[in-house]
Each structure stands twice: as C-alpha cells, then as structure tokens.
Amino acid sequence: METSLLPPEIEEAHRIFPEALAACADLDALLRLKGAYVGREGSHAARLMELLKAAPKDQKRELGAAANALKTRWEEGLKARQAELEEARKATAALANAWDPALPPPLPAQGALHPLNRLMDRLVDVFRPLGYHVEEGPEAETEEHNFDGLNIPEDHPARGSADTFYFRDADGLLLRTHTSPVQVRVLKRIAEKGPDGLSALERSGGIRFLAPGRVYRKDEIDPTHSPMFHQVEGMLIGKGIGMHHLKGTLAYAMKALFGPGAEVRFRPSYFPFVEPGAEMDVRCPLCGGSGCRVCKGSGWVELLGSGLIHPNVLAYAGIDPAVWSGFAFGMGVERTAMMVSQTPDLRLFFENDQRFLKTMGGLD
C-alpha cells in the first residue's frame, strides 16, 4: 500500500493475503480467513476502523481511503475464492453421486429346474396340443399292475428279483420297473361300467395320456446305469387306431421336441405289452445324420420303444380288443437328456452339483 499511515501488521497481513486465500482448501477455512480479515470484531478491517476513529483529522481522509481500498480488495478476493470453492464442492458432490454403470450390479438369485424334470415337463407341453393329459401312479406297485396286466406272465425273466426291487413283508409290493403300471390303472378305471351301463371309455370315445415318473431297476450305479431313473410313457385308445397313427403322433412330437427338421424311422421290435412293437430312431440331433460319436456313426439314435397295445393288455383291463385299439410309447428321460446334452455320466444327474444344475437347468 502506498500510504505509510498503515501499521506494519496490517501491511504484513495485506501482503500475505493472496497466499492465505489460495491456501484455503475448503469453505470452512475460507470462513475463518474471512473472519480474520473482514469480521466485525478483531479482524484486520475492524482494526483499521479503530485506527480511523483515533486518527488526527488531517489524516482521516487519506487513511479512510486506504482502509476502504484494502477492505474492498479483501472482500473481492474472498468472494472470488468462495465462488471457486463452491464450484469445486459441487463438482466433488456430483462425482460422489455418479454411478458407473459398468460397476458390477447385484445379481438376483439364480435357481433352476432339474434338467430331467424340465425334459419331462417339456414332453407334456409337446403332447398337450394333441389332447394328452397327465396320469400318475404310485412308485410302490403291485405285481399285478407292474407285470400281470401288461402281458408279462409269472415266469417272465423280468419278474425275477435280479431285475426288480421287492419290499420286505409287503405282500409282493415292489418298486415299479416302468411307468406302464399307470396304463393298467387307467385302463381298468376307464373300463369300469357306470350307472348308465357305459364305461368312461365308451362315453368319451377314447383317451390319450402321458405317464411321467420315477422307476427302479436293480442296476448298480455306473456312468450309464442307475437303480432309479425316469420314463415318460404315452398311451392313446380309440377305435381303428393303427401304426400309421403312432407314426404320425411321434413324428409330430419329435418335430416339436427337436425342431421342424427332425426325422424319425421305425424298426420292428418286441415289448410284451404291444403288438406290433417298434423302436423309434430319430435322426441324430447332434450331427444331423452325418455320423458322430453319439450316433456311433449311423446318423440315427434309438429314442423310444412303442407299438400298438397288445389285445391281452386291453382284455385284462376289461376293454374289448375287437372294438378298441390304441398305441403306447415310452421314452427313457435320462437317456434322452444325456444324448441331447452330451452329458458323459449319468451320475451327474443325481449328484446335484450346483454347477451342473446351473449349466443344465433353466426356468421354462
């Protein structure tokens, strides 16, 4: 300052003001500096006002001008710095509130249906539009439902304890070896005559259903065998039903399951409860028929057994085979799931490792 009227401490304060101003990192520090320079009490500006009051008259004018000029400079400096700091604070706050969308978000819990259940449900969905509903039966079955009613006589090898689990002290009760006992139960039910003298079958003109479920055979657990596995069987009863209807139905279903390009072929085979019997192969869904490990180079994979219902099965249930005919088919769920997914070991389906279930599962 050009006047010598100012005391040295004010001179010094003014000299260091720009430096002190710049040193204020935040608004709190600036407020403290403001108090020290232009505050009402004890500040440099207040000290100047005291000096002005006490100054001789001839100095008042000059000192007053100098004090005002100083105060104005300080105030302007403080105001400018305050604006700077407020701007910086806003920027910091904005940064703090911003959220980088690339940061990992919280993921909702991911569960899955078991692949075997998915496949069974999918088969139900495939057959629903053709008029099939679901029928179920117990896993602990009688020999009558599991064998007798299915044209499997008492001396049939399948009835031996080598192939079938029997319950102890339970009058021949066994763990069903296929889902076909459901067929026997349904056939007996729909053959029963009602009060009007007609059976449910006669009233309805036919029936078509699927029987999905767990079955048991006396196999040791290894990569391709399990003492418990799943089947989905289907049955249709009507009048004039022939092999052409079986072929038409399964060709439709395989297209729905594997895509519109799916091709099937039928080969003669034998199952005690059907006549004629047929194995159905599907054009290998993995290689499209060019030959691969799954189809052993043949281009075809065997998918299910089928045939027209044996007249003995109908007659056993009380249905006249001269009037009614039908077809049945049965698919091994694990086998199909393994083939299509190329799962190398059957045991993976029953170990329930979350990593396997996550890969193979879904919600549908």
Place this chain on the structure above:
Amino acid sequence: MLIERGALHQELPALAGTSTPDLCELLAGLGFPVDGVETVDGTTVLDVDITANRGDAQSHRGIARDLAAKLGAALAALPVQAPAPGEPLLPVRLEAGEAGPFYATAVLELGRGQGTPAAVKAFLGALGSSAKDMPAVDASNELLHRYGHPTHAFDADRIQGFLAVRWARDGETLVTLDGVERKLTPRDLLIADGAGPVALAGVMGGDATKVTGATRRVLLESAWFDPRTVRAMAHRHGLHTDASHRFGRGADPAMAVPARDLLALRLRDWAGATLQSAWSVGALPTPKAPVALPWAMVDRVAGHPVDPGRAADLLRALGCALEPVPGGARVTPPTWRHDLACPEDLAEEVLRLLGYDGIPSVLPPLESSPEPLAPGYLKRRKLASRLANLGFFQTVTLGFGDPQEDVLGDGPARRTLANPLGEDYSLMRGTLLRDLDKVARLNLEKGARDVRFFEIAPVFEARPGQPLKETWTLGLVWGGEMGGEDPLTPPRKLSGPEGRSHLQGVLQALGVPRAETEAFGRWEFTEGGGTVLGWHFELPIDAIPDAGERVIPRFAPFSRFPTVERDLSLLVGLDQPYGALTAAMEAALAATPLQDLRCVDVFRHKSLPPGRQAWLMRLRFQAMDRTLTGEEVETWVLSALNAAQGLGVQLRG
C-alpha cells in the same frame, strides 16, 4: 447273438452279393438291429440283437429264414440223412409229463477219429466259443449255433441202467459241467439214470457223465423241454447257458430228431463213429391251434390297405400254412414260431416283411375332449417353477436310504427292500431332508458359497397295520453366505428367516393361508461336524391348495380412495410375543377398513427403560367407498393403542 457271415451264406446262398452294411440294414428292418460288426482274418461276425420273443432266431438258420422271407429267396436244404430207427439200447422213461414230453437219442461207438475239422474250430472261435477238439462236444456246439437246437452227448458207458426225464427229489444234488454242486428242488427237471441225476434238463449236463478223451461210446440227447420250466431253472441256479437260452425261449420241437441225426452224421464224418442204434420216445408237443386272421385287421394295423394275396405270400414265406376263410385266413404258424398266437402277431409279421417305412404317418383324429391337467401335477410344476425363480435349484436324488440313519421311528420294515443293492440302499426314504442335506453339504464342500435346493418327490411311510403310504412332498434346504460380491450388497449369512420369507412368499402366492405356513413343517438346523450349515423344511404337497389351470384370475375389486397411514411407536417388553400383540390390535380394529398392520422397525437401546424395546407399528386404512376422515382414523388408532396397552404395552414418548 454272434452271426458269422460265411455260415449265414451257407443257409441262404442268395446273400452272397449283399454288402455288410446292406445286410445290417436288412436285419434292422426285420427287427434284428446289429450292435457291432467285426472282421478278423477275413471272417466277418455280426453282433445281432435278438428280442426275447424270437427264440427261433437264435441261430444262423433262424436269421436266414427271416432274410429268405424278406428277399423271397430259398433256404439251403437241411443236410440231414435220417438213420433207420433202431431198437432202444436202454430204457428212456418220460416221467415229467408236458415238461419233457419227447426225447430222441442215439448211441454211437467212436472210432479212431480225426478230431474236429479246422473250419469248425474257426467257426466256433469266431463266435467266441473255443473248440474242445472233442468231436461230440464241438459238433453239439456247432449245431446249436448253426441250427439253434441244443443237443448233448453223454459218455454212454457211464450211464447206469436207464435214462429218465423226471422232477428232482428233495435232497438230490448234481455236480454240473462247470464243477459246481447244485442243490436240487422238486421244481428242477432232470435227466437221471439208475444212480441219480446226470443233467439239468435243457440247462447243463452233469460232470460225472460228460464226454472225455477216454470216452469210447456216446449217448446223444436231442429232446424238447418246456420253456417256462427251463427259464425258471436257469434263473434259480443262475445258469444262463446257450442251451437254456434256446429252450427257455422255445425250441423248435420238429428239430429234435434232425438235430440228433445231424450230430450222429458229424460224429461219423469227424470221428469215424458207427451208429449202434437211434430211437425216440414220447410225442412232440401238440401244435398250436390255427389263428384266424381277418385281412381287415392287417389293414387297420397298417393304416392302409394291404393286398391279401401279398400278405398271404409273406406269411407262407415265413413257414405258415394258410387256409382261406371268408375275409381272411386260418393261419397255422410253423413249429419254430411260438410267438405267433393272435391275429395281431400275424399282422406284425406282414408289416415287418413289408417294412415299417411303408406305413403312412397320420395324426389320429381327436374324437373326445382333452382332459385338463391333473391338479396335483400342475401344482408341483408351478411350485417348482416359483422356487427356481427365487433362486432354488431343483434336485433329483435316488431315494434309497440307510436304515442306520432312519430317524422317523415308523417301524420301517415294510419300507425296507427285501433285495437291495446294499445295506445302505435298503430303506425307501421317509423324508426328503436327509438327501437334501447331503446335497447341500456336498456343494458347500465343493466350494459353493450359498446353497438353496428343493426337491419334490414321494416319500414312503409304513405305520404298523397300515398299507405302505406314498406322499408327494416338498423339501427345501438353504444356507451358506450371500452378497459381498458387488458394491451395493453387503455380505450376509443366508439366514433361516430369509429362506422362510421366500418360502412363505411362495406358499402364500399359491394360496396357503399364512397361519398354516407358520404352523406346519419342521424347522431345524442341519449340523455337520457341529457346524450349523443352514436350514431345512419339508411339507406334504397336499397341504398346498390346488393351483388350477385358470390363467386369467377372477377380478378382485380394489379401492380407488386414498390410503391413510399411521405409525405407533410402542414400548413393549423384550418377551412380548409379536403374534399376540398384532392379534389384539387386529381384533380391536375388526370393524374398520384396516388394510395392513405390521411392525416396520425394532429399536433396542440402553436409553430405553430396562427390559423394554420399541416397536414401530404401522397401520394402514383404506375404505372401498369413501375418503377417510382424520377424526375417524384417530379413533381407530386410539382403540388399537388401547388394545395394545391391555397387554402392558406403552406408547413411547
């Protein structure tokens, strides 16, 4: 069954120009899929899958017969020269009726033989059945593979007195050719001599009367035995031999005598044997009655018209005799086809030879209304889907349990399997939780942080005096730690209450009243080595109302007027049951349009009076028909407070 191509050509010369892949296709089309083809030293062997009903096809000639019918070609003639019947050299008694009605035999004196020809040894070797270089044994074996009829050669000088086909007596034993002593039962059919059993009929010969290098005279056996008897014996003794497979599936009775003669001829040619006498006793089983086949049935089964003349030709080609009747034929199946018993069987034969490829593909007409899906099935499916959406993984476990681990105490005898795979697989489960716990523990051991699993499956219950009961059951297990893997979610234990809230959400969405979800089921810790791993819960599916197939639910009216909320901060005892408080308050508000009442905050702090905590209760009112006034709401809140105060609760200042 293994088939050697050269031997097949001998039976059906027309096959000579057919490539192996074409032959495999032909066989598959006839119902004999080929599982494998192997060629060693110029010999091609096919592994052909023969279905259980086709006992007749278990030989080269049997397969050739079907191929001949398919191709319209002729089989080679059977190279048999029947010897003149001779006098019985020893009595043969048939004492088992229909189980063993016919026995052809011969006695031959062996010469200084050349032994089994090299070609026959190679043939047997290709079929995995090494030659013994004893003509009687090797020829019997060769004939079985070639023509399908089992024969047996005894050392004639070891047979004492007579032969009998009879049932075994209690306590009798027989050491069979495999060196094993068999305990016999009266259900076993035997060949016996004066000293006792010498063979298990149709299954295996006895060790004491077998042909050896020292044998000078052989007695041949070519009989017919009842398939069921042989199957049961083979099964009972665990003796699944080539002979038992063929007799067990039904041998051709008409082959019994030719097979004996073929065997005798081979012994003459290979071993310089001279026939002393050949004779037969008994009668072959009565042929089956003819089957009436209406041609319309073939059309129905095929789904398209089949020319009756063509169908008749095909059946004849298979060896059937046909007698025309109006609209069809009376068909007498050949002696080797025991599986042709009803018209459908014959229709199948026609289609099999025509080829299934020729059957059209037609969807059956829908003549009846489809039935809705069963409520139980739908419910389980929806439940599974909901749980999967909540983050639970569905499991499938085997269901076999170890009785040592059984904790249900329901007298599990009838849940126990009589013939399990092993002791630890002998009990059918009475709960899903044990398997689910194992799954959870296994996954945690493999490094999973959080585990949430469910299974929907039947469990078994066997109360004394009641039938075995199966109950579809839902089981859940959850535990581990969640969160901590993103900036917004802190890590936390997957707690009991959290899983329970999931479960209640699902159950209530499915229509289970809240009170029931609180009440039933089991809530327990799952412990492994003393460490609490998580929680599990189980309930019968019947406890959940049926889901129904309704896609669009019934309209439920809702209020269009404002909701009024009031919070009450209450000081309650640390031991105050929440349910009792809400019940008291809800009772006081029964006549009001209360929509919801719940605790939204719990505050515990040393600043509160000792033994007290603060519950912030939120009350929400809304009327269907009007806007509520402040005064009436205040009245209701006051009455709720009064009800709470009746339990010793105070308003927090």
